[in-house]
Amino acid sequence: MKKIALKVFLASLASSCIVAIIIVSGMLYSFSSINEYSTTTIHDTLLQDYDNLIESEIDTAYSILEFYYAQYKNNLMTNTEAQKAAADLIRELRYGAEGYYWIDTSKADNIVLLGSATEGTNRMDLQDATGKYIMKAIIGAALDGTGFSDYLFPKEGGEEALPKRSFSKHFEPWDWVIGTGNYIDDINIVVNEKKAIIQSMVQRALYFMFVLFTISFTYNSYYFLSFR
Numbered sequence: 001m002k003k004i005a006l007k008v009f010l011a012s013l014a015s016s017c018i019v020a021i022i023i024v025s026g027m028l029y030s031f032s033s034i035n036e037y038s039t040t041t042i043h044d045t046l047l048q049d050y051d052n053l054i055e056s057e058i059d060t061a062y063s064i065l066e067f068y069y070a071q072y073k074n075n076l077m078t079n080t081e082a083q084k085a086a087a088d089l090i091r092e093l094r095y096g097a098e099g100y101y102w103i104d105t106s107k108a109d110n111i112v113l114l115g116s117a118t119e120g121t122n123r124m125d126l127q128d129a130t131g132k133y134i135m136k137a138i139i140g141a142a143l144d145g146t147g148f149s150d151y152l153f154p155k156e157g158g159e160e161a162l163p164k165r166s167f168s169k170h171f172e173p174w175d176w177v178i179g180t181g182n183y184i185d186d187i188n189i190v191v192n193e194k195k196a197i198i199q200s201m202v203q204r205a206l207y208f209m210f211v212l213f214t215i216s217f218t219y220n221s222y223y224f225l226s227f228r
Contacts, residue, residue, distance in 0.1 A: 042194055046187045047165075051148065054167040054180050058147075061090050061101050061178055065171045083174060087112050090178070098156070101180045106143065108135040111176065114156075128152040129161035142168035142177045155183060
C-alpha cells in the first residue's frame, strides 16, 4: 500500500513539475515575444515621429526661402538682400527645446549655423566619430531627394558624440541645402524603460509560478503523508 501511495505521489509530483515547466516555458516565450515586438514597435514609432517632425520643420523653413526668392523675382529686393534676409530669419528660427536649422551650399560652404564661427567656412571634410563625412551625407541626401542622414555628433556645449538623424532639402534657385536634425539617443532611453517594465512582469510571473509549484508540492506531500 505504501509503495502504491509513493508511486502516486511521485507520479503526481512529476506531473506537477512537467505542467509547471510547460507553463513557465510558454510564459517566458510569450513575454519574450511581447518584449521584442513592443520594444521594436516603440522604437519604430518614436523614430517615425522624429522623422515627421524634422521633415515638417524643414518644409516650414523652406517656405521662407521661397518667400524671399519671390521677393527677388518680383523686383522687391535684390538677390543679395533676399538671401541675407532669409538667412538672418532662419538663423534665429527655433522649434522645440533644441531645434535649429543650418544652411550650406551644395559645395558645403556654410551660410547659417547659429551665428557661429563656422559660418563662412567650408565643411565638406567634417567627419563624425566613425569617420563618416557628415556634410557629404547631408548634401547627398538633399540632392537625391531622400533627405534623411544618420551620423554621430556632440550636442551643443557637449563633447560626447551622440546619434543624430537629420533631414535636408535642396533649394535649387540659390543652390542652398537647408537642414535640421534630432538627437535620437532619447529613443533608446524610452525603449530601455519599457524593457525594464516587461522584465519586471516576467519576474513577477515566475515568482507566481514558483508559489503555485510550492503549494502543489506541499499539497501532494501532505496527501502522501496522510495515507502512509
